[in-house]
Amino acid sequence: MVLVVTGSQADEQLRKRFLAEAPAAWEQYRAFADDLVGSTETLREVNQQPRSRIRIEYKANLNCRMHRVIELMPRKRADSRADDELVSKNPHYTMKLGRKPPDGRWVLHQIALTMPGKANPINKDFFFDTTELRCLIQINTEALPALPKQANFILVDVRWKDFEGERMAEIEFTNRHPLPGTPKGFFAIQGGKIILDPNRYWCVRTSDLICKYGGGYHDTVVKQYIELRKSTGKFPIPKRRQHSLFSKDKQFTVTDTTEYDLRERSNGPEDADFYASAFGLPEPTGITAPARSRWYLWFLGIGAVALGAGWYWRRRVLQHRALTAILPN
Numbered sequence: 001m002v003l004v005v006t007g008s009q010a011d012e013q014l015r016k017r018f019l020a021e022a023p024a025a026w027e028q029y030r031a032f033a034d035d036l037v038g039s040t041e042t043l044r045e046v047n048q049q050p051r052s053r054i055r056i057e058y059k060a061n062l063n064c065r066m067h068r069v070i071e072l073m074p075r076k077r078a079d080s081r082a083d084d085e086l087v088s089k090n091p092h093y094t095m096k097l098g099r100k101p102p103d104g105r106w107v108l109h110q111i112a113l114t115m116p117g118k119a120n121p122i123n124k125d126f127f128f129d130t131t132e133l134r135c136l137i138q139i140n141t142e143a144l145p146a147l148p149k150q151a152n153f154i155l156v157d158v159r160w161k162d163f164e165g166e167r168m169a170e171i172e173f174t175n176r177h178p179l180p181g182t183p184k185g186f187f188a189i190q191g192g193k194i195i196l197d198p199n200r201y202w203c204v205r206t207s208d209l210i211c212k213y214g215g216g217y218h219d220t221v222v223k224q225y226i227e228l229r230k231s232t233g234k235f236p237i238p239k240r241r242q243h244s245l246f247s248k249d250k251q252f253t254v255t256d257t258t259e260y261d262l263r264e265r266s267n268g269p270e271d272a273d274f275y276a277s278a279f280g281l282p283e284p285t286g287i288t289a290p291a292r293s294r295w296y297l298w299f300l301g302i303g304a305v306a307l308g309a310g311w312y313w314r315r316r317v318l319q320h321r322a323l324t325a326i327l328p329n
Helices: 012-033 123-129 131-137 295-326
Strands: 036-046 049-060 065-071 084-089 093-099 107-113 154-163 166-174 189-197 203-211 220-228 238-247 252-264
Touching (some): 012 131, 012 166, 131 203
Antiparallel strands (some): 166 189, 220 238, 238 252
């Protein structure tokens, strides 16, 4: 890693604070973000024409996690992809399901039993679809903590910046490098500026990047803006994100606008909701889905007692009225 400050106007104190605080803050926020639940909805436009609208739902409890990806806009071309897909992970296995159309029957696409000490082959897909939860520590498609670790990373300047009525930190950097011959080690970002919030875990608020891709996309500008939800909680939660990519080589623009409805996980659904049988499918041989709790019986019991008590007191009141009516004044 090369980490050099070359700007003469760099705020030395802010630079030291950034280097000392940001990496640890990003890791803390990642642990928080990975435990969020709720949903996101993303509209993609290509040259200002709607291309797709995707909703992702996240559910979790202490033992299980699930995400579901739903295509909300009909595809122009028919293909074999499911319009509704989900990945569900429970203590026994991870499974991937799909259905088409969205109201059709679920079909099992892939399943991997949990084996201690062995990697789960579905985890890569599972991680990819949960990166939206980490948008405050993402720039373009890369994780923010990975940026300073790049071999060609140079921190050009760190300075205070007024942003939406608050004082934030703007970093300017370069990361010039040739594209690798294989996808391994690919990192598109070549340089740019990022505004970070030092009072909220150094999360990203806006970025202006120069990126390089294969296939002739060598001069691509990627911009991002994130609006936060009003919250009194310890960690920030995104409300809206706009991510635009403009290719000077190909002369086209791709804009993703994402609305977030996320919250901290509480108790969550029951474990049984994360098993195959919850979707009308058989369980793997030797595995039995946990029984659902019968909490509703408590409510039925309480309701029965309340009705019984009401009936008893009503009867006493009617008896008292009847007795009062026949007694002389």
